[in-house]
Amino acid sequence: MEISFFGAAGEVGRSCIMISTNKTRVLLDAGVKFGKHEEYPQVEDNVAKKVDGIVLSHAHLDHSGYLPHIYSTGYGGDVYATKPTLELTTVLISDYMHLSAPQNVTKNGLKSFMAHYKAKEYQSEFSIGDMRFRLIPAGHILGSAMVHITDGRTSLLYTGDTNVAKTKLFDGADLKNINADTLITESTYGLATDVFQKEKDAAKLMIASIKDTLRQGGKVVVPSFAVGRAQEVLLLFDDYLNSGILPKVPIYIDGMINKAMRIHRHNVIYCRKELQSKILMSDYDPFKNKNFIAVESKAQRAKITNSDEASIIVTTSGMLSGGPVFYYLPRLAGNPVNKMIMVGYQAEGTLGRDIQEGARKIEIDHRPVELKMKVETYHLSAHADRPGLESIISKVNGLENVFIVHGEKSKSESLKEYAAKRFNANVPAIKSAYTV
Ligand SMILES: [Zn+2]
Ligand SMILES: [Zn+2]
Structure with missing residues (x-):
């Protein structure tokens, strides 16, 4: 061969x-x-x-x-x-x-x-x-x-x-x-x-940090790949919402993540048994948590960024190479109460990697943006x-x-x-x- x-x-x-x-x-x-x-x-x-x-x-x-x-x-x-x-x-x-x-x-x-x-x-x-x-x-x-x-x-x-x-x-x-x-x-x-803590432990720390931002009325942006990290993070949010640990704030989902969620739901047979029985054998569907809100228009995006409600936004692209995250970041980056949480791999040469390594004066769509919001990374790899x-x-x-x-x-x-x-x-x- x-x-x-x-x-x-x-x-x-x-x-x-x-x-x-x-x-x-x-x-x-x-x-x-x-x-x-x-x-x-x-x-x-x-x-x-x-x-x-x-x-x-x-x-x-x-x-x-x-x-x-x-x-x-x-x-x-x-x-x-x-x-x-x-x-x-x-x-x-x-x-x-x-x-x-x-x-x-x-x-x-x-x-x-x-x-x-x-x-x-x-x-x-x-x-x-x-x-x-x-x-x-x-x-x-x-x-x-x-x-x-x-x-x-x-x-x-x-x-x-x-x-x-x-x-x-x-x-x-x-x-x-x-x-x-x-x-x-x-x-x-x-x-x-490269030795990671268990996903459960990383998730606990991430949720504590998110709660902290929400308590101050801030918004949390989670850039994510459309397929994989987004669903994993949303299932975690579903768990923490149900147990009452995460306050019931709106969780906006923007980009291809919504379409990918549908594909996960009808292919749940390819997921873990626990998730299969939840979806196939009970009325509860964790992908459809009441707090998850699909963002479907530019007007809706504007409403989210203009309002002062505390919220979480899960959006593409995961390595900040384009997508709706480019709408949210310039509008939310200037407020130090807000937070960006990175959960996926950031490849060399991407904006996501630059930010992870400390860049705070960045460019989005050729416009300068200063990141005053907090930036944190959690390994949910x-x-x-x-x-x-x-x-x-x-x-x-x-x-x-x-x-x-x-x-x-x-x-x-x-x-x-x-x-x-x-x-x-x-x-x-x-x-x-x-x-x-
Ligand atoms: Zn891959
Ligand atoms: Zn790969």
Whole structure:
């Protein structure tokens, strides 16, 4: 088997890996990279358009956003993923096309990619050419999968993005009985010091801080990815509202989060059993808490920012690269009583990362904005921390080779040091290829 790395090499973004045998070539993920400007995987169009299939680990655009481009160059094959991944990908890609209008994407390409969806259930095997595939729950977001591949001689596990910890939505990656001689693992939080407290403990601290702001009549802005963190945070709010710990203030939900919530509700069978029984076997639906209010118009946004009621606003985009958060921030940033709470990963080169690292004089839509509001970060991450990544590496049976991707260079290198003690470990460079 040959493995070629076209992206996510010493970076987070543009995940795209090609697995080939003599007869078959398959892409694992086809993502874009967001930062000050967009970057694409380093794969030639006429290589990508000739692959025999594309398998998606999950819907996030750093794994799926390059699909419309590949279909526009004439690729006519299928894209394989779980059903919720295909649905969420459609939502995220249509929003992305609308906001970014990337070059070289044709209307036909877009249509063609939706016509080639092949939904696959977790743990059921399927073939592409002479390779057999199996999707395994990855615990990262709705429908997210690790991909197991074998050609009869070599077997490989690609983690995609993964979380081994239990969250409100998922049980964590399913690492039981995995045999693979080669592992391609993410390393978003690969540093030896990336050790997170339990989600429960982080949530308690976050809620205490939010209560503090609400008590003073302030507004709390929670920038969030449309898929994943937003639902996790809203389920936490639902719990704390029901127990009376969080005061019953309006919780405004703005951006694609609302659409993604609907997809979560009708795919709840892919979530934890506890959440399934809540939604399917009782009248209570935590996604429909009475305090959740969908923001549907500009006038409504203006009303929210102009009023002096205490409230919480959960809105896209998670890394402050655009979206409705750009409406709220300039209007709320000047008041030191208000607070911004960051809960998701902030990639290098994004405004979210700059702010997390202390920037307080920023620009939004080319206008200067001074952040007088408080800014705090709580790790409710959808990614495995370092001990989680180590547990993945140690649980795969028969492992020989470890390739470390989807992490900033220092994080990937740190995890490599750990893996190299027992295995042949590499942090692949972009456009590099290996035979296993
Ligand atoms: Zn992801
Ligand atoms: Zn990712």
